[in-house]
Amino acid sequence: MKAKETPLLPVEDAREAALFFVVCALCFLAALAALSAKSTYGAARSWTAEVEGELTVSLPDVDRRAAEAARELIAKTDGVREARLLTKEEIDDLLEPSFGSRGLPESLPLPQLVAVTADPLAQFVGPNIERRLTEAGYVSAVDEHAEWAGDVRRVLGIARLVALTAVALLASTAVAVIAFATHAALLTRRDIVDVLHLAGARDKFIASLFERRFWLLGLRAGSVGALMSLGAAAAMIFAARSSGARSGLLPELSMDFYDLLILVLTPLIAGLAARLAARITVIRSLKSVM
Incomplete structure (x- = not known):
């Protein structure tokens, strides 16, 4: 062996x-x-990738009817694919992480919000929306989510x-x-x-x-x-x-x-x-x- x-x-x-x-x-x-x-x-x-082309338009001091008219104006802007007016329930859901399930008091006025989906390849969509709303007499604030994506x-x-x-x-x-x-x-x-x-x-x-x-x-x-x-x-x-x-x-x-x-x-x-x-x-x- x-x-x-x-x-x-x-x-x-x-x-x-x-x-x-x-x-x-x-x-x-x-x-x-x-x-x-x-x-x-x-x-x-x-x-x-999800937020590219997403914008939020804030319309303070307007009622629901005026906000709907502004939404139609936004939808006709070049480069905009879809514009949707958020409901009161959707706005409360957005505020819930910061203010709880009760939300803000009814006496506190909230701006109307329009969720906008634009073509990611389109340029100057945000400035064009703000310009058209200003010309129509609206006071608005346009938040482009792409700016946050750049920071990320x-x-x-x-x-x-x-x-x-x-x-x-x-x-x-x-x-x-x-x-x-x-x-x-x-x-x-x-x-x-x-x-x-x-x-x-x-x-x-x-x-x-x-x-x-x-x-x-x-x-x-x-x-x-x-x-x-x-x-x-x-x-x-x-x-x-x-x-x-x-x-x-x-x-x-x-x-x-x-x-x-x-x-x-x-x-x-x-x-x-x-x-x-x-x-x-x-x-x-x-x-x-x-």
Whole structure:
């Protein structure tokens, strides 16, 4: 019977447990940051697409009949697809998040509101509406929702930059930690390395032993970190929904192709980074003592 081969490096090393925990935590934070940035960007992009071409016209100090006449005037403006006069119940629903279900007192006058849907490609729809209403003798205020969408896009640009910077810093930290751990492991096994050198082993062969070990460690830690980030993201979104929070910008974990790609790439990147860091560290350390 053929004797079982004994590996040159110990199969288990208690000192690598701390390294596994650190790499796992870094992968968890990096994957969670990537998932959050992607989900938030997708939700905000969907919201901005919905509000493009949407306007609200406020008509103070007019009755329902005059507001209906203004609505007809707005509907005839170039670039306007639809103009709809909001009812008292719809206005109360809009005010409910700020003033509660009772709304404002009946004695307090509210402006009439006209919801306008315009062609997103049309230009100067808002100024044209305001000009036509002024010429007809109406006092109005036109709120173009696209202005809010522009603010959201600017914030998204900053958020994406911050998220990418965080992921880059976490990846760099993981590589640095693995490089330090590899160097420490090489020093503690200096006797084995010396024996391999005397037996004629080359530096690349010795480096491959550490590469394989830290490649597997990176894969395992990255897989655990990716699963933890998936669970954390799902738990946060479930908690937000169950609490009754309603927001058009609430990130949704859709688990589409790109979400799965982030989770799959996390352990692969962690393993490749660990392997590359181990290889460079071992070869440089061996050459420095030659």
